[in-house]
Amino acid sequence: MPDFRYAVAVMPKAGILDPPGRAVEQSLPHLEIGGIRDVRVGRRVELTVEAADEPAARAVVERLAHELLSNPLIETYAIEAIGGASSIRGAPAGSAGPAGGPA
Amino acid sequence: MKVGIVVFPGSNCDTDALHAVRLAGASGELLWHEEPDLHGSDVVILPGGFAYGDYLRAGVIARFSPIMRSVAAHAARGGLVLGICNGFQVLAEAGLLPGALLRNATLRFVHRWVTVRVERSDSPFTAGVPEGTLLRMPVAHGEGCYFAEPETLDALERDGRVLFRYLDNPNGSLRDIAGIRSAAGNVAGLMPHPERAAEPLLGSDDGLRLFRSLVESAGEALAAGARR
Numbered sequence: 001m002p003d004f005r006y007a008v009a010v011m012p013k014a015g016i017l018d019p020p021g022r023a024v025e026q027s028l029p030h031l032e033i034g035g036i037r038d039v040r041v042g043r044r045v046e047l048t049v050e051a052a053d054e055p056a057a058r059a060v061v062e063r064l065a066h067e068l069l070s071n072p073l074i075e076t077y078a079i080e081a082i083g084g085a086s087s088i089r090g091a092p093a094g095s096a097g098p099a100g101g102p103a
Numbered sequence: 104m105k106v107g108i109v110v111f112p113g114s115n116c117d118t119d120a121l122h123a124v125r126l127a128g129a130s131g132e133l134l135w136h137e138e139p140d141l142h143g144s145d146v147v148i149l150p151g152g153f154a155y156g157d158y159l160r161a162g163v164i165a166r167f168s169p170i171m172r173s174v175a176a177h178a179a180r181g182g183l184v185l186g187i188c189n190g191f192q193v194l195a196e197a198g199l200l201p202g203a204l205l206r207n208a209t210l211r212f213v214h215r216w217v218t219v220r221v222e223r224s225d226s227p228f229t230a231g232v233p234e235g236t237l238l239r240m241p242v243a244h245g246e247g248c249y250f251a252e253p254e255t256l257d258a259l260e261r262d263g264r265v266l267f268r269y270l271d272n273p274n275g276s277l278r279d280i281a282g283i284r285s286a287a288g289n290v291a292g293l294m295p296h297p298e299r300a301a302e303p304l305l306g307s308d309d310g311l312r313l314f315r316s317l318v319e320s321a322g323e324a325l326a327a328g329a330r331r
Binding site: 020073 | 196202206208209210251275
């Protein structure tokens with residue numbers, strides 16, 4: 001069966017108190033950065049699904065996103081099909097300096 | 104009358120809960136999360152700790168553990184279930200109690216004594232503790248801020264399902280809610296640790312009153328069942 005790679009982004013629902021987002025905002029003056037507001041902090045899960053076809057794979061990810069990866073009472077999620085190992089690339093751990101192409 | 108205390112990987116208040124159960128005069132047993140068998144427990148306690156390291160969301164991975172199907176079935180049959188701290192988080196993620204426990208509003212892991220008011224004593228968990236009684240118990244949590252939508256909160260208040268309320272809200276919980284019960288009344292959860300306030304040596308034995316209520320209520324229910 002073919003593999004399908006997805007990223008699930010989970011964010012706090014609009015209107016939900018987001019203490020981590022607030023904490024980031026509060027730290028910005030320490031970095032002497034201004035002009036930033038409405039910081040919301042979520043989580044991203046990437047996974048490979050083995051399924052007969054894309055609709056079947058997406059159905060599995062929808063179920064996972066709804067039941068495990070997010071709490072529908074307080075969070076929303078978005079599913080994105082991604083190619084390759086990750087849509088977010090960076091230098092492997094231990095190498096010097098940033099690397100990687102466009103996200 | 105037997106109390107079963109579920110142990111998830113990362114639970115760390117299980118033996119304290121077992122000790123409190125014994126102080127309250129009942130026998131207890133630790134139940135490993137991977138085995139669905141409740142071993143004839145009349146009461147199930149989900150103890151405090153960091154089940155699965157609180158990974159992803161506190162309580163979410165634990166709520167899929169094999170034993171939780173049995174716990175849900177036990178609750179559906181009217182069996183008593185008490186979730187303490189992490190246990191409350193597991194019950195909320197499992198949908199056995201409404202709402203969610205969010206990151207503390209202050210962002211700090213709060214670890215101190217709190218005072219809660221017993222809001223109802225018509226509950227197996229608080230029978231024998233008069234309404235209005237103040238209990239001193241410790242809290243120790245990073246995600247204890249109780250949240251539910253306004254309609255749910257209103258329903259909880261209206262139906263007398265708020266069991267404990269903070270006098271000194273340590274985490275931003277809405278309506279100062281420290282603990283609630285299910286609609287049927289046999290499932291309850293609270294963020295403070297009654298098992299850590301079970302002996303004067305610990306600084307308070309107020310928490311023991313909840314274990315005594317639980318043990319006596321369950322014992323009476325068993326006896327009533329046996330008489331039928």
